[in-house]
Amino acid sequence: MDKYSSILSARFEKIYDWMIQEGIALVVLEDTEARRDQNIRWLTGHPGDALLMLSAERKAALVAWDVNLAKLYAAQSPAAIVSYNDFERKPVKAIFAIAQKLGIPSGSKIEIPSVTPYPVFLDYVGELTNFDILCRDSGAASEMRKLRAVKDDSEIAITRKAALITNKLIDSLEKNVRSGKIKTEADAALFIELEARKAGCEGTSFGTLAAGPQRSYAIHAFPNWTNAPFGGQGLSILDFGVKLGGYCTDVTLTFARDLNPKQEKLVSMVEKAAKLAVQMAHNETRARDIAAAVDAFFAKSKKKMPHSLGHGLGLQEHEYPILRNSDENEWALAPGMIFTIEPGLYDPLLGGCRLENDILITEKSHEVLTTARIIRL
């Protein structure tokens, strides 16, 4: 068994153990256009459009729309590959057949995804009458997302590689904006697209947000980039990430040119907030305390950040832990967690400024994996 196979098998074993403890006979995961779930990729390597079913008897079936693709990507997973087209791409048909094949006893608990819409849940209950259908927030998918919040060595290694590619891109972007080679939002966005793929990435981890001075006041510029000027007088925001072997980075640069004192103040506050937050990132720190510290820092100057301070990164661009200032946020940092810290302030007249880097929590402290910065032109 090679290394990747044993990593995947170990993940399955954890879920099987959890299932037995919970008394669940079959877990169903779904990754389709309507409801994406990166847990299937995490378990099998298969990148999309499939169901995955795991039985308490430690057997699994990957029901893939594109069987050729599954054979390529999920070959090292312990799950048997089955064609979704054999069941007319209908989840209930597939579940019924696989439950039978895996010998799930009548009356057993089958857990379906927690994101299953209420009307679909009623269909499942109505059609799979021989089973006890569970659909709950704190179920299998949530358990997997929690496990995924702490990255293993192979995940940290690939994220480090993705961060190196990101950092090279940051340097090239700075150089090209300074030299005038990148003059528009489109120049910046397309440069990132091409260089990421040249470096072996699957692509960007989300649609690059490139917003020149006229548009940077928006939290998420719409459209995400245009042919408008970038890097001119005022504040330009560039928020992007790359996806390597499934794993995401996510950084934001702000380019600042010829700022007035109010803009200068905005930028300096964001820089200070980022520094403050990163310094607090240690094993066992409560995530909400960091977010609260940044909110308090901004509040002293009567500023308010309209979004959370950060979020975990992995197979999805938004994962656990959540860095949000909310009483319900129970997340504490732990070694192996990788997340963003991204303070930002936005003003319709001054423009926007955000500074976002990716942080890895280590046993002793933390590492800032990326080199995003405010670039003064």
Add this chain to the structure above:
Amino acid sequence: MDKYSSILSARFEKIYDWMIQEGIALVVLEDTEARRDQNIRWLTGHPGDALLMLSAERKAALVAWDVNLAKLYAAQSPAAIVSYNDFERKPVKAIFAIAQKLGIPSGSKIEIPSVTPYPVFLDYVGELTNFDILCRDSGAASEMRKLRAVKDDSEIAITRKAALITNKLIDSLEKNVRSGKIKTEADAALFIELEARKAGCEGTSFGTLAAGPQRSYAIHAFPNWTNAPFGGQGLSILDFGVKLGGYCTDVTLTFARDLNPKQEKLVSMVEKAAKLAVQMAHNETRARDIAAAVDAFFAKSKKKMPHSLGHGLGLQEHEYPILRNSDENEWALAPGMIFTIEPGLYDPLLGGCRLENDILITEKSHEVLTTARIIRL
């Protein structure tokens, strides 16, 4: 009232009428990262991250995360703009406050999105105890999606413009692949990205799928494009669309070079299937009959298409009607419907071939809006 305002108001009025008929006091729509819903854009012009609530008293509130963006895009809608951050971006809090503000009587029916996950539905029911919470497939969102299946004149006009941009792109792509200016999947994908935005589009309507001869056998190539060669010996697939003012096109070209007889046969069957299907597209034709005719045509040569024949196009890249060969598919074509016809065949050894164009149903017949074709190099 200008033209766009009256179009939006007319859409609200249709929904208000439907609500009164159904006895629903408040309809809640949600467009957030976890659950996208283009109905909010259709009603207000606002492109994303918001809740929209409509009351049977013919009042509406757009609860937007980015209020600046909402003021820019939803200014002509009859909905009042409110900040989502005022409710800590929590749907239940927002619904509770807006229901109070709009004077929804205790005991009334409130309809939440049909895609609401079962556990979230339970939360709503638990917290909004004064109301009767409805969550059903055939509710407000479904009614809107059905209305959206038939485009009005303004929607047809903008889709025609998007199709013209697409057709120019097709001609340039053919020219540049022939001249050797486009040599890789990346060349093709980035050319489309840039030209679409230069022409005033928001972007592409989905991630371009560019698959050279080594990768074209996949239904949806993964990754969607790489730095691999494109347009060499064999079959290369290019599946893309543009998004103009929110409205999508979706076409697929196949580039064919130096084919062997088996590849030639595959291509010629796909071309014939496309012709057969387009000819059948008329007012009142059942969508499933067209899909069944194509499946039967392929079956004569023992071939099987692993996906549906087509789908509606509009604010989403996949809308009603559905062109799928299934007994449950009740869709009949009607004037104003815009959809794709996209037969395809895929073989791990020969490669893949798909031909996809966008069709508008007219009173008398149909128009093929796009000029995608098999390009023999």
